[in-house]
Amino acid sequence: METENKNVAVLEGRPIPSPITHLSFMASQIWLRIVAAATSIAAAILIFKSRESKVLFGTDVDARYSYSPAFKFFAMMNVVACGFSVVSLLPVFTLGRKFSSSINYFFLFLHDLLLTTLLAASCGAATTVAQIGKYGNNHAGWMPICDNFGKFCHKVAASLILGYIAIFCYLVLTVISANKARQIPV
Numbered sequence: 001m002e003t004e005n006k007n008v009a010v011l012e013g014r015p016i017p018s019p020i021t022h023l024s025f026m027a028s029q030i031w032l033r034i035v036a037a038a039t040s041i042a043a044a045i046l047i048f049k050s051r052e053s054k055v056l057f058g059t060d061v062d063a064r065y066s067y068s069p070a071f072k073f074f075a076m077m078n079v080v081a082c083g084f085s086v087v088s089l090l091p092v093f094t095l096g097r098k099f100s101s102s103i104n105y106f107f108l109f110l111h112d113l114l115l116t117t118l119l120a121a122s123c124g125a126a127t128t129v130a131q132i133g134k135y136g137n138n139h140a141g142w143m144p145i146c147d148n149f150g151k152f153c154h155k156v157a158a159s160l161i162l163g164y165i166a167i168f169c170y171l172v173l174t175v176i177s178a179n180k181a182r183q184i185p186v
Helices: 002-013 019-048 069-087 089-095 103-135 150-181
Strands: 051-056 059-064
Touching: 019 069, 019 089, 019 150, 051 150, 069 089, 069 103, 069 150, 089 103, 103 150
Parallel strands: none
Antiparallel strands: 051 059
């Protein structure tokens, strides 16, 4: 009898979300994670495939993503983000149960916040190197390379656009998860 009263008290203390709100939460979580995974892997594939060779002044010159640590960081973070997006679908499906523990929403928030931060850092670093590649830096004596390696620069730009779309998806996921996590009873 006493354990029944405790179970009822636990259920009464936790607000039961409306089915429409919970359904929209689940749909947005699943949809945004799939979009984030797709854009991340597409950005990684584009940056991995970005290479161009030219003969300039009688010398073979290559432009590759692997020559820049920032581009390597960008590529690896997009692969990691894609992997974690796919893996995070499992906890999202378990949160679909009506009486899932609300502390799980907090862990989902931390996951989304960490990936948002890592993706933002990698996109920022890659954007900086791409900007130098496109415009150069006269003060440092760095010449722009996009005049000679247009195909390489276009692939890098497309990859960066996809990376920023993935950041936007994770930013929205972070806000949604933070909103759900703030409902944790203290």
